[in-house]
Amino acid sequence: MLGYIVRRVVQSILITIGVTLIVFVLLQLLSASSGSVARAILGPRATAVQIAQFNHDNGLDQPWPLQYWTYLTQLAHFDFGYSYNLNQSVGSLLAQDMPKTLLLLGLAYALAIIVAIPLGIYQAVRRNRIDDYIFTSVAFIFYSMPVFWLGIILIVIFAVTLHWLPALVPQVSSVTDLFPGQLPALILPVLTLALLEIALFSRYMRSSVLENMVQDYVRTARAKGASQSRVLFVHVLRNAMIPILTLVGLSIGYVFAGALVVESLFNYPGMGLLFWHSAQTKDYPVLLGVIVVTGVATVLGNLVADVLYAVADPRVRYAK
Amino acid sequence: MTIGPLPQDSVAALPLERATVIDAPAEVQDTAPAYESRGVWRLGLEVFLENKLAVVGVGIFVFLVLFCFVGPVLYHTDQINSDLANSNLAPTLAHPLGTDTAGYDVLGRLMVGGQTSIEVGIAAAIIATTFGVLYGAVSGYFGGVVDAVMMRAVDALLAIPPLFLLLFIASAFTPTVVILILAVALVSWLVPARLIRAEALSLRSREYVQAVSMMGGRGMRIVGRHIVPNTIGTIMVNATFQVADAILLVAYLSFLGLGIPPPATNWGNILSDGVDYIFAGYWWLIYPAGIAIVLAVVAFNFIGDALRDALEVRLQKR
Numbered sequence: 001m002l003g004y005i006v007r008r009v010v011q012s013i014l015i016t017i018g019v020t021l022i023v024f025v026l027l028q029l030l031s032a033s034s035g036s037v038a039r040a041i042l043g044p045r046a047t048a049v050q051i052a053q054f055n056h057d058n059g060l061d062q063p064w065p066l067q068y069w070t071y072l073t074q075l076a077h078f079d080f081g082y083s084y085n086l087n088q089s090v091g092s093l094l095a096q097d098m099p100k101t102l103l104l105l106g107l108a109y110a111l112a113i114i115v116a117i118p119l120g121i122y123q124a125v126r127r128n129r130i131d132d133y134i135f136t137s138v139a140f141i142f143y144s145m146p147v148f149w150l151g152i153i154l155i156v157i158f159a160v161t162l163h164w165l166p167a168l169v170p171q172v173s174s175v176t177d178l179f180p181g182q183l184p185a186l187i188l189p190v191l192t193l194a195l196l197e198i199a200l201f202s203r204y205m206r207s208s209v210l211e212n213m214v215q216d217y218v219r220t221a222r223a224k225g226a227s228q229s230r231v232l233f234v235h236v237l238r239n240a241m242i243p244i245l246t247l248v249g250l251s252i253g254y255v256f257a258g259a260l261v262v263e264s265l266f267n268y269p270g271m272g273l274l275f276w277h278s279a280q281t282k283d284y285p286v287l288l289g290v291i292v293v294t295g296v297a298t299v300l301g302n303l304v305a306d307v308l309y310a311v312a313d314p315r316v317r318y319a320k
Numbered sequence: 321m322t323i324g325p326l327p328q329d330s331v332a333a334l335p336l337e338r339a340t341v342i343d344a345p346a347e348v349q350d351t352a353p354a355y356e357s358r359g360v361w362r363l364g365l366e367v368f369l370e371n372k373l374a375v376v377g378v379g380i381f382v383f384l385v386l387f388c389f390v391g392p393v394l395y396h397t398d399q400i401n402s403d404l405a406n407s408n409l410a411p412t413l414a415h416p417l418g419t420d421t422a423g424y425d426v427l428g429r430l431m432v433g434g435q436t437s438i439e440v441g442i443a444a445a446i447i448a449t450t451f452g453v454l455y456g457a458v459s460g461y462f463g464g465v466v467d468a469v470m471m472r473a474v475d476a477l478l479a480i481p482p483l484f485l486l487l488f489i490a491s492a493f494t495p496t497v498v499i500l501i502l503a504v505a506l507v508s509w510l511v512p513a514r515l516i517r518a519e520a521l522s523l524r525s526r527e528y529v530q531a532v533s534m535m536g537g538r539g540m541r542i543v544g545r546h547i548v549p550n551t552i553g554t555i556m557v558n559a560t561f562q563v564a565d566a567i568l569l570v571a572y573l574s575f576l577g578l579g580i581p582p583p584a585t586n587w588g589n590i591l592s593d594g595v596d597y598i599f600a601g602y603w604w605l606i607y608p609a610g611i612a613i614v615l616a617v618v619a620f621n622f623i624g625d626a627l628r629d630a631l632e633v634r635l636q637k638r
Binding site: 011014015016017018019021022026029030140141143144145146148149152153155156160167253254256257260261264265275276278279280282284287288290291294295296298299302 | 472473475476477478479480481482483484485487488490491492564568571572575576577578588591594595598599601603606610613614617618621
């Protein structure tokens with residue numbers, strides 16, 4: 001068990017270093033293409049001398065390995081760079097916007113899990129009947145739908161036609177400002193993201209339950225006289241949940257991307273909106289900072305999922 | 321499609337039925353006993369065609385290709401010069417799906433935009449699959465340190481959500497169709513690389529690969545001639561899903577305003593314009609483009625699912 005965790009942690013550290021290396025290469029590519037980092041910051045009319053001075057001041061004229069080392073030490077001190085457009089450090093921008101994104105993701109995950117797990121069990125029990133087919137096709141359509149289009153349709157229905165919910169989220173600076181008055185504004189973004197996740201999770205839950213229902217331990221439980229609901233909720237559910245655990249960890253990157261789109265659609269002031277605005281204004285320090293943070297979050301999510309998997313399923317620990 | 325049971329209750333179909341009945345017995349007796357002798361590919365094709373969703377998927381795809389590439393020949397619209405006097409018109413006979421913000425006819429715009437979406441989707445999927453397959457096969461076949469280094473690189477790239485990387489690229493370089501294809505391919509080759517690497521790991525211990533290696537076949541020859549061709553099933557299934565994903569990614573990018581600049585367009589662009597008028601009730605800017613994206617993605621997902629079933633059945637019945 002300990003060996004497995006140590007191996008996974010070492011692997012994750014290597015991957016994290018890989019992520020920083022990729023971001024560093026992206027940064028170098030930007031500088032290489034006619035000093036565009038300097039140009040993006042100093043403006044199109046900067047002279048060659050000014051660009052050279054900027055590169056010298058910021059250490060961009062030093063050899064690559066040295067620059068990479070400097071970059072790593074900065075990251076280790078949670079220094080993600082400085083946004084010249086917003087005149088603020090990327091770290092403080094992230095500290096401001098990250099909690100709002102985490103709130104959005106957390107609520108969406110919670111809603112998705114609460115709905116998707118019973119739905120998956122229900123579909124597995126009613127497999128190949130008409131209601132199973134209906135839920136499967138609806139999930140398939142949601143899964144094939146661009147998340148922004150799903151959001152647009154929800155806005156048209158609930159904000160434009162019915163006037164039940166606000167379509168835009170107010171621009172609050174801190175996550176606590178959302179409570180309690182602005183919570184209705186969160187409903188549509190959370191719902192959009194959650195529907196996408198429900199479509200994904202319920203498909204896996206259904207097949208996971210189906211896979212477990214033909215296992216020997218289910219037959220044994222039935223032979224011992226366990227009722228259908230006991231077999232389902234005591235025996236099958238606990239085993240069928242294990243793949244979902246991994247899926248939640250693995251889907252973090254996918255959900256971050258969903259959050260980016262949802263935040264830009266609903267104008268939700270989180271990390272995704274920050275990234276989107278920065279992409280439009282070519283604010284590279286912010287872009288690279290957010291990429292590093294999401295990359296590390298994804299690696300951590302995968303690591304936690306794998307470790308929890310090993311805790312929940314002894315077969316994984318003893319396999320190697 | 322195979323000949324199903326004849327409809328008993330359909331009177332109108334009787335004359336046709338008789339015609340088929342006369343031909344049918346000879347054919348049925350001819351094919352039924354020879355079941356095992358049929359080629360595996362043909363068996364796979366039959367399973368594929370029996371899958372109704374697959375036929376629907378192919379049908380939607382053919383329809384979309386005709387709509388986007390033949391449509392503009394039959395339905396002439398000006399998609400280059402804007403016409404601001406006629407912007408945001410509701411659907412009429414002259415403009416069956418209305419006009420957009422710049423006065424372009426939306427039906428014609430859907431056709432032109434679809435060309436970009438389909439071209440970029442398919443081209444990116446082909447490039448991503450080709451590169452990913454070679455990368456994965458080399459990594460899996462050579463194993464050891466090579467494999468460890470190559471796969472950690474894949475893991476690191478996979479850790480960055482594709483959309484973030486894509487937005488960064490689109491922000492740094494103004495996208496053209498070619499840049500868009502390369503950028504989407506750049507974030508899409510990782511999954512096929514992983515899948516093929518796993519297959520190559522198991523294939524390299526097979527007898528026929530060992531035999532070639534003992535006869536002096538060099539590494540790249542084994543990868544190219546023996547490993548890759550044996551993973552063709554996985555490659556085809558994954559390539560199909562790649563097209564669906566690429567169409568979605570391009571739509572996301574364009575929706576976020578970082579796709580190809582106007583007057584070029586794609587389905588995501590149209591929706592991006594539509595969002596600005598969401599409260600004005602301009603539904604023709606929202607529904608047609610969204611439905612087109614969903615249709616394209618559903619079509620490729622159906623085809624991919626059916627291909628997987630067909631190839632699995634092919635392996636089982638062999």
